[in-house]
Structures are given as structure tokens and as C-alpha cells.
Amino acid sequence: MKIAVIGTGYVGLVTGTCLAETGNEVVCVDIDLKKVQKMQNEEVPIYEPHLDVLFERNIQGKRLRFTTSLDEGLSHGDIVFLALPTPEDEDGSADLKYILGVANEIGKLIKSYKVIVDKSTVPVGTSEKVREAIAKNAKCDFDVVSNPEFLREGFAVDDFLKPERIVVGSNSNRATRLMEKLYKPFVRSGNPVIIMDEKSAELTKYAANSFLAAKITFMNEIANFCELVGADVDKVRIGMGTDSRIGKRFLFPGIGYGGSCFPKDVKALHKSGKDSGYDFQILDSVIKVNQKQKTVLIPKIKNYFNNNLKGKKIGVWGLAFKPETDDIREAPALYIIYELLASGATITAFDPEAMENVERKLGNKISFAHGMYGALEDADALVICTEWGIFRNPNFNVMKELLRDNVIFDGRNLYDPQEMKEEGFHYESIGR
Known part of the structure; x- marks a missing residue:
């Protein structure tokens, strides 16, 4: 089948790549020229386990390509996925300007029947708004479908290829049949494709x-x-x-x-x-x-240092909001870092994937280590914010040699408190 994916963020790129993996011809559209050029050169713009292998294989197999031209994507795709950002607005609502802006352009450009699929996470009633925006200018038939994603960062490829369920919101038999055909290779083990109305799919x-x-x-x-x-x-x-x-x-x-x-x-x-x-x-x-x-560790840290963090050097392990991703959006580590900096501490941090993103956000406000032990050199304490696998079984003797004081504040409960006591650490975690 011929597919277009509008937007190559986290959801769009995983969607396009995984659909290409089952033999579909996929064109991904993005307005960011530099990003598109990188992807055309087989550079994956995000970190997601196993995505790079599928990405390269399908580009080389000519099943996956990238463009900045919305017209090109729409001319190609019979099914068009909208995988556009819905950022939080000032009042907490989802901002639909990107989706509705593209929907308005779609109406001007489509020349034959298309299934327009809302893949972004959107409020109840968005399908109706998208339908209205397209209908203003469209001179051919089309259907709008709600098809929410249930991808976990760090497991997104596996979640897409082996979904627990697929939700399709549509009252159109024509659109539903096409969506069932598209997803048939992904549910061969018997997991359901659940058909419902658009509003119920959006709310799900x-x-x-x-x-x-x-x-x-x-x-x-x-x-x-x-x-x-x-x-x-x-x-x-x-x-x-x-x-x-x-x-x-x-x-x-x-x-x-x-x-x-x-x-x-x-x-x-x-x-x-x-x-x-x-x-x-x-x-x-x-x-x-x-x-x-997000800052529940701060009172523990301040209490240990008698409410005086000025001049204290703190090592931080983990910056991403969860392991196996470089995503730092709303990451608890950032909230902890802001509080520590405001209290006069200096910070050296390490994360296997997210340091570049944090450096773009914080600049030289904190230092970054080349390895996990580098973050501990002359540090007065270690704060653990993300449960990366490499942090689970560290060399405690090396840690004691590097730290000024054997102090660990663990926000992810990685270690056994009794074992840490026997190792000679002052160890505080959550709820234990």
C-alpha cells in the first residue's frame, strides 16, 4: 500500500519506518529541511532501540523516503497519517494549530480519495475539526480516521510491530476496510483491531x-x-x-x-x-x-548537608525521563538539577543518550562526564534520576574511591538498602 506520514517526530518516524518494514511504500513529509536531508542520508534523528536497523534497511530497499513537499506526500499516499505535534497550550489544553494547519492545506491539494488518519494524541472532537478543515477546500471524497498510538519510548519499534491492540475510530466502512488491510500483518497472532467511533478512539x-x-x-x-x-x-x-x-x-x-x-x-x-x-x-x-x-529528593539532600549546598559538587546519573531514550521532556532530573543549582551546588552529569539534549537546554550551567564514573570525581554525593541498566550493578569500590563522601540519593530504588549499608554508603531512596 502507498502511505504518507506527515511529521517525522517520534511517532511519525516510528510509524513510517515500521509500515515500510511490512512492504508498504512510505513517503514521510517534514518542513525541517535539515532534518529531511539528514534522514535522506540515513541518519536517524532520534534515539530509539532497533529503529536504526529498520530505518536503513527500508531506505536502501526504496520503501522509505523523505521530502519537504506536502504535495508530493499527498500525491503518493492513499492513506495519510497526521503525526504532528500537539504541544501543551498555556491553559493545559492540546494545541491543534499544526494539525489543523496541515488539514487546511490537504483540502487544497488532494485530487482523489484519501484516508486521513489522526495518529497524534488529540482531544475528543478533533476528527470533526480536521474533517471540517479539509472539507472547506476539498473537491474529492475523503475520510478522517482516529488511530491513536500506544508506543512506549524505548520499546516503540516492538510495540508497533507487535501491538497488544490497534484502535481505529471510524464510521466509514471504506476507510475501516483499508485500515484493517494495512494493519493485518501486525496482528497475525490474534491481537485485536478494535473498531469504534472517532470520539471514543480519541478518548481511549x-x-x-x-x-x-x-x-x-x-x-x-x-x-x-x-x-x-x-x-x-x-x-x-x-x-x-x-x-x-x-x-x-x-x-x-x-x-x-x-x-x-x-x-x-x-x-x-x-x-x-x-x-x-x-x-x-x-x-x-x-x-x-x-x-x-519530581523534587522529593531535594529535602533529603538538603537535610543531609544541613541545608547548605553552597559549593557542594553533586554527581547525577541519568537525565532522560526514562531509560532507552534521549527524551528529556518533563524529565524529573531537570527539576532536581534546577533546585540544586538554585541552592548553590555544582553538577556533573552523565546519561548514555540524553546529554546532548540537556546541553542544548542548559548550556554550561552544568558539566558533563564522558562516563558514569567520571560524574563521581570529587563529588560530595551521587543523585540517581534514571534507571539505565548500566547503573544497576556498578563497581562500588570504584565509586568509594571517587566520591568525597559515600553518599547516594537514589530516585529509582536501584539498590538494596541493607547491602548499601554493608558497603559503607549513606543511602537514601524512595519509600524504604
Whole structure:
């Protein structure tokens, strides 16, 4: 099938590459000329495990190509995916200017039937707005479909190629048949393609992300309460997770959720509720608790240093909002770094993938190490913000040689407190 993907951000690039992997001819469109030229030269603009292999293979197989021409993409694609950014607006709502701007242009350019697919995460009712924007200028038939993505950063390629489910929102039999044909290779094991109306599909994505964010936030509150009463959140988590009604996933406490999805989507659903006269009280609490949780380590750090961080050198492990990505959007590490800098500390940080992005954001406000142990040289303490695999089994003897004082503040509960005590570390984590 012939596919166009408008927008080559995280979702668009993974979508286009994985659709090409099943034999489709894909043209990806982006207005950023430098980015398009890099991709044409087989340079992947984001870090996502396994994406580079598929990316290169499909470019070389001439199933995947890139252009800045919207007209070229629309002329090629029978199915056109809109994978455009929906950034958080000042009032917390999703800003639809990019999607509606492109929709307006699509109406002027299409000359034959197209299925226009909203792949971006969008509020309820967006399909109608896209349809109206296209219809103003369109002189041919088209359908608008909602097809939300459920990709986890760090696992996006696997999630796309082996989806748990695919949600398609459409009242058009013609569009639905094309979407089912497109996704048939991805659900051969029997996982469902769920057909529903557009509004229900749009809400499904927001509801799923908001529920998971609430689950994380609840466990963070339990962890904070564990510290007050002397309970161990790891034991509580295991006791809860073995209940099949609850499940084991998203029960790990820490320093809050970040990234491009959960923060934005929770706020957008909360704002959509207000606009419709409904108060999502649970989401209001989730937003407030998560914001506070991002800096929950700061009082522990200040208390250890008697509220005087001036001149203290802090090593930081992990900058990305989660492991296996270079995404720093709403990363808890940044909130912790801002607080430490404001208190007079200096920082040397290490992350396997995200340092370049942080350097673009912070410049020379902090230093960056070439390796994980380099961040510890002459540091008064280590703060762990992201649970990268390489941090899980470090050489504690090397760490003790490099640190001025054997102090670790662990925002991801990577180590056993008793073992750390035996190793000679002052070790503080979350909820234990």
C-alpha cells in the first residue's frame, strides 16, 4: 500500500519506518529541511532501540523516503497519517494549530480519495475539526480516521510491530476496510483491531495514559507514606502486584513521571473535562502530586548537608525521563538539577543518550562526564534520576574511591538498602 506520514517526530518516524518494514511504500513529509536531508542520508534523528536497523534497511530497499513537499506526500499516499505535534497550550489544553494547519492545506491539494488518519494524541472532537478543515477546500471524497498510538519510548519499534491492540475510530466502512488491510500483518497472532467511533478512539488514548499516570502517582504517595510509618514500599508493591486485578506493572515508585505523553495528556484530559463542565478530581490530584514528587529528593539532600549546598559538587546519573531514550521532556532530573543549582551546588552529569539534549537546554550551567564514573570525581554525593541498566550493578569500590563522601540519593530504588549499608554508603531512596 502507498502511505504518507506527515511529521517525522517520534511517532511519525516510528510509524513510517515500521509500515515500510511490512512492504508498504512510505513517503514521510517534514518542513525541517535539515532534518529531511539528514534522514535522506540515513541518519536517524532520534534515539530509539532497533529503529536504526529498520530505518536503513527500508531506505536502501526504496520503501522509505523523505521530502519537504506536502504535495508530493499527498500525491503518493492513499492513506495519510497526521503525526504532528500537539504541544501543551498555556491553559493545559492540546494545541491543534499544526494539525489543523496541515488539514487546511490537504483540502487544497488532494485530487482523489484519501484516508486521513489522526495518529497524534488529540482531544475528543478533533476528527470533526480536521474533517471540517479539509472539507472547506476539498473537491474529492475523503475520510478522517482516529488511530491513536500506544508506543512506549524505548520499546516503540516492538510495540508497533507487535501491538497488544490497534484502535481505529471510524464510521466509514471504506476507510475501516483499508485500515484493517494495512494493519493485518501486525496482528497475525490474534491481537485485536478494535473498531469504534472517532470520539471514543480519541478518548481511549487519553484515558489509558491518564490511568497509568494515576497508578504511578498512587504508588509514589504510598512510598511517601511508607517513609512516615516505617513500612517498605518494595514489599507493599509486591503484595499489591500479585493481585491480578491490579497487576505488577507501573507500581514502581520514584521521582515522578515525565516524557512527552503522560504530563501533556493528563493535563489535556483534565482541561477537556473543564471545557465540558466536568471536574476530573482524580486527575487534578495526579498533576499536583506528580509535580511535587519530581523534587522529593531535594529535602533529603538538603537535610543531609544541613541545608547548605553552597559549593557542594553533586554527581547525577541519568537525565532522560526514562531509560532507552534521549527524551528529556518533563524529565524529573531537570527539576532536581534546577533546585540544586538554585541552592548553590555544582553538577556533573552523565546519561548514555540524553546529554546532548540537556546541553542544548542548559548550556554550561552544568558539566558533563564522558562516563558514569567520571560524574563521581570529587563529588560530595551521587543523585540517581534514571534507571539505565548500566547503573544497576556498578563497581562500588570504584565509586568509594571517587566520591568525597559515600553518599547516594537514589530516585529509582536501584539498590538494596541493607547491602548499601554493608558497603559503607549513606543511602537514601524512595519509600524504604
